[in-house]
Amino acid sequence: MGFIFLIVVVLFLANQLGFVRLLTDIENLRHILEDLGWIGYLFFISLSVVVAVFLLPGQFLAIVGGLAYGGLVGGCLTIIGASLGCTISFVIGKFLARDYILQRFKNDATFQKIEKGVQENGISFLIFTRLVPIFPFAIQSYAYALTPMSVKKFSLISFLAMMPASFTYTFMASEIATKGISFSLLIELAIAGIFLSLLSYLPKKISRKINRLDTEYNKMK
Template sequence: MKRGLGQRAIALILIISSVAFMIIILQGKNMQELLKTLLLSIQNCQQGIIAYILLYNIATVLLIPAVILTLGGGAIYGVFWGSIYVFVASTLGATIAFLLGRYVSRDWVIGKLSQSPKFCALDRAVVKSGFKIVLLTRLSPIFPFNLLNYAFGVMQVSLQDYVLGSVGMIPAIVGYTYIGSLIGDITQLGNESLDLGMGAQIAQGAIYAIGVFATLSLILYGSKLAQKSLEETL
C-alpha cells in the first residue's frame, strides 16, 4: 500500500513538474521559485530521491539551468549523498539529451554542417579523443551544460566516452552541493546576499580554479587536434 502511494506521489510530482515547466516557459515567470517549490515538495515526499532524480532529468532535457537543483541536493541530502544523487541525476539526464540529439536532430544538423571542413575536422578530433574532450568541457564552466549534451549527440563522440567523460562534473557537483548544505534552507537557495563564510568562498574559488585550468587545457588541446585533423582533411 505504501509503495503504491509512493509511486502515485512520484507520478503526481512529475505531472505537476512537466505542466509547471511548460507554463513557466510560456508565461516567462520565475523559474528559480518554481524549482524551489518543487524541491520543498520532494523534501517531504516518501520517495523523494527518485522524484529528485526524475525532476533533474526533466530540467536537463528541457534546457533549464539546474544550479538550484544541485544546491538543493546538498540542502536536502547533505554533501556526500547529495553529490552522489546529483551526479547520477545529471549523468542520466545528460545521456538522455545526448541520445535525443543523436537520433532526433543529428541528420538535420549534420546536413547543415557537413560542408564545413572545420566542423568535419572537429568532429573527427572528437572521434580520436572523445573522452578527453568531453572531460575537459565538463570541467570548464564556459560551456553550457544543457546545450553541450545535445551538441555532443550531433558529433561522433561515442556514448561510452561521453558517459565516462561525465566524471568531469564531479568537482563542480561536490562544490555546489557543499554550498547547498551550508545554506540548508531551500527557500534561501540562490540568495546572493547570504554570507556563508570561508567554507563557501573556498568551494567557489576551487570550482573557478579548476574551471580556468580546464578551459585553457581544452583550448590548447582541442586546437591542436582540430588543426591536425583539418590539415589531414585539406
Template sequence: MNVRHVLPRIVLLSGVVAIIIWVTLNRDQLNLAAFDAWLSGLDFWAPLAYLGLYAVGTIAFLPGALFALAGGALFGPVWGALLNLVGATIGASLAFLIARYLAGEWVATRTGGRLKRLIDGVEAEGWRFVAFVRLVPLFPFNLTNYALGLTRISFQSYVATSFICMAPGAIAYTWLGHAGREALAGDASAIRYGLLALGLLAAIAFLPRLVRRMRGEKH
C-alpha cells in the same frame, strides 16, 4: 562581453536572491522538522522523483545550479551531491542520445558555428576535449550535452568523462544549498559548508586559466 552568455547567469542569480529573500521573510512560518518528516515518509520515492526531475530539467534547458542547490538542501551534503551528480549525468546522457538518434538537424541549427568547434576538438583530443568543456564552461552546459551527441565521441567515454568532470561543480553547489538550509535552521555548520562551497567554486573558477595554460603548453 556577450549579453547572451551573461543573461542566464544574471537570471539564475536573481532567482537565488529572490528565494533567499523569501525564505528570510518567512522564516518563522517554515517548519523544517515537519518537512523532513514528510520527505522521510516518501522513502525511496523521494530521491527517485528528484533524479527524474533533474534529468528532465537538464533535457529542457533548466538551470542545473538550481537543482543542485535544492538537492543539497533536501538530501544533505553527501547524498545530495551524489543525487545531483547522477541526475545531471542522466540528463546529459539522454540529451546526447536524443541529438545522436532523434534530433540531429535541430541541434545543428541551434549550435551553429559552435558545433564545428566541438567536432574539431573531439576529433583532435577525444575524451580529453569533453573533459575540457566540462571543466571550462566555454559553451552553455545544456546545449553542449546535445551538441556532443553529433560528434564521434563514444557514448561510454562521454558518460564516464562527464560524470567525473561534473563532480566538482555538483559538490560545490550541493554544499552551498546545504549551507543555506543549515543557516535557516540556525546550525553553526552552515558557515563551514558555506566556506567549503565557496572555496571549491573559487577553485573551479580558476580552472579555465589552468587548463588553457596546460593546453597551450601541449600544443
C-alpha cells in the same frame, strides 16, 4: 521531427502549467522534495533528466538537492540525475534527432565552438566544459552528439568531470541551510572556487592518459 515536436509541446506546457517557474523557485521546490520523503529521491533524479532532455532551466537543481538532502546525498542524486540526463540527450542527438540538430544548429556559435574544441583538443575539451560550465549544460550534450565521440566515452567522462562541481554546490548549499552565512563559510566558498579553478588545468593531462590507455587497449586487441 516527432521528437522536436515533443520538445516544443513540453516547453509550452511547462510554461503554461508553471513548471518552469517551479524550477527556479528554490524554497518551494525544496519543500516539495522534503515532503515526498524517499520518493523525492526518484522525483529529483527524474526532474534532472527531464530538465536535461527538454532544455529546461535547471541551474538551481544542485543547490536544491543540497538544501533538501544535505551535501552527500544531494551530491549523489545530482550527479546521478545529471549523468542520466546528459547521456539520454546525447543518445537522442546522435541517433534520433541528428539530422534535425545538424540542420537547425549547424550555424549556431555554441555548436561550432564545441565542434572545433573537440577537433582541436579531443577529450580534454569535454572534461574542461564539464568542469567549467562555459556553455549551457543541456545544450552541450546535444552538441557533443554531433561529434564522433562514443556514448560510452561521453557518459563516463561527463560523470567523472561533473562530480567536483556537483558536490561543491550541494555541500555549500547544505552549509548555508544548516549554519547560515558566516565568515568561515565565505572562506570555504573561496577555497571551493580555487579548487574548481585548479581543476580546469587538468583536462589535457587526463586526456593524454586516456588516449594512451585507448592506444594500448587497441594494440592488445
